[in-house]
Amino acid sequence: MIRLLSVVGARPNFMKIAPIVSELKKFPGIEHCLVHSGQHYDELLSGNFFADLGLPVPDVNLQTGSASHAVQTADIMKRIEPVLIDYKPQMVLVVGDVNSTIAAALTAVKLGIGVAHIEAGLRSFDMAMPEEINRKLTDAISTLLFVTEQSGIENLKREGVPEEKIFLVGNVMIDCLLRHRERAAKSPILDQLGVRKNGSGCRPYMVLTLHRPSNVDDPKTLQGILSAVSALAADFPVFFPIHPRTRKNIERFGLLRYLADAETTDGLGIRPLAPLGYIDFLALNDRARLVLTDSGGIQEETTALGVPCLTLRENTERPATVEHGSNQVVGVDSNRILAAARSILQKPVRSFQRPPLWDGKAAPKIVAILRQHLQLK
Numbered sequence: 001m002i003r004l005l006s007v008v009g010a011r012p013n014f015m016k017i018a019p020i021v022s023e024l025k026k027f028p029g030i031e032h033c034l035v036h037s038g039q040h041y042d043e044l045l046s047g048n049f050f051a052d053l054g055l056p057v058p059d060v061n062l063q064t065g066s067a068s069h070a071v072q073t074a075d076i077m078k079r080i081e082p083v084l085i086d087y088k089p090q091m092v093l094v095v096g097d098v099n100s101t102i103a104a105a106l107t108a109v110k111l112g113i114g115v116a117h118i119e120a121g122l123r124s125f126d127m128a129m130p131e132e133i134n135r136k137l138t139d140a141i142s143t144l145l146f147v148t149e150q151s152g153i154e155n156l157k158r159e160g161v162p163e164e165k166i167f168l169v170g171n172v173m174i175d176c177l178l179r180h181r182e183r184a185a186k187s188p189i190l191d192q193l194g195v196r197k198n199g200s201g202c203r204p205y206m207v208l209t210l211h212r213p214s215n216v217d218d219p220k221t222l223q224g225i226l227s228a229v230s231a232l233a234a235d236f237p238v239f240f241p242i243h244p245r246t247r248k249n250i251e252r253f254g255l256l257r258y259l260a261d262a263e264t265t266d267g268l269g270i271r272p273l274a275p276l277g278y279i280d281f282l283a284l285n286d287r288a289r290l291v292l293t294d295s296g297g298i299q300e301e302t303t304a305l306g307v308p309c310l311t312l313r314e315n316t317e318r319p320a321t322v323e324h325g326s327n328q329v330v331g332v333d334s335n336r337i338l339a340a341a342r343s344i345l346q347k348p349v350r351s352f353q354r355p356p357l358w359d360g361k362a363a364p365k366i367v368a369i370l371r372q373h374l375q376l377k
């Protein structure tokens with residue numbers, strides 16, 4: 001019997017681990033323990049995703065919660081160490097680039113347990129991003145590095161990672177999206193939001209998401225983005241599921257005037273929503289005319305869906321979404337956002353390509369490599 005232990009903690013981790021968990025179940029020779037760090041604890045950011053994705057209740061919840069980076073990372077390390085000592089996994093699986101990822105990887109490796117990093121090698125080359133620090137450190141101590149796109153291979157080789165540790169397998173986030181797309185098409189969210197009537201054609205609309213500290217912790221930057229998007233929202237409804245960090249800051253910085261109130265009769269304006277579950281958010285993105293976001297994962301999801309995306313950052317760690325897909329990196333200057341959005345809205349949507357191997361088959365490849373590495377029959 002082989003023992004594996006996976007660690008998740010924040011919203012963008014859950015859809016990455018779900019296809020792996022379901023693949024692992026096919027092998028009776030593998031015992032798997034799912035650990036939730038508790039980094040995200042609100043139902044809307046965590047519990048709902050477990051339900052939507054059919055993930056089992058975590059075997060262990062470390063219940064760490066929010067804190068400064070140092071305290072959160074240290075808390076996760078302190079709480080996961082006895083779990084690893086007790087469970088004795090042959091390998092620890094971590095996904096993405098959140099604080100839970102580096103905390104679990106660092107604790108495991110110091111106990112002599114190998115780490116498999118899923119979504120390795122992505123680089124924004126911006127060390128002001130907490131995720132860039134987490135990615136680089138996690139990759140440096142991982143035994144197996146599973147990469148989503150060609151740039152990841154080049155980045156890792158440049159950093160001196162031996163080639164035999166690197167595997168280009170495709171994208172587990174896209175495995176999850178393709179698995180759930182049909183179900184999402186049946187979600188009533190578009191009718192509830194008033195952009196589709198009786199399941200028929202859709203009124204054009206846009207989607208906005210913002211949560212990156214560099215965008216939402218600075219009042220001027222946040223105001224610049226909201227003012228550009230509210231100009232676009234004069235012609236189209238813009239649905240804005242708001243992350244708790246962003247909501248607090250919109251209130252704190254006195255920017256509530258940019259949000260439409262619930263009583264608007266024309267449906268236009270930036271329409272604030274609570275964070276959505278996985279299925280409803282997929283349904284909303286799939287039919288959007290344009291998505292504006294500072295999220296990494298949404299750049300990938302819109303590429304897979306062929307929906308135009310404007311990334312409100314100065315860089316992306318996912319260049320395949322620009323080279324192959326529907327993503328444009330526009331930064332946070334209001335005029336640039338407006339010009340780029342208007343140019344997209346004036347043209348018919350062209351077809352985009354999915355990057356190589358974003359075909360829904362990454363999880364089986366990862367599990368096959370893990371089994372081979374651990375010499376399982």
Ligand code: UD1
Pocket residue numbers: 010011012039040041042045066067097098099100130131211243244245
């Ligand atoms: C984290 C990840 C980020 C990821 C994002 C997705 C790191 C460094 N950042 O950022 O990469 O893109 O998740 O959401 O790991 N909060 C709640 N409820 C919760 C969790 C958080 O209200 O369940 C609030 C708290 O006020 C907290 C703030 O959100 O202080 C930030 O949470 P935190 O987990 O530190 O980082 P995120 O901004 O969510």
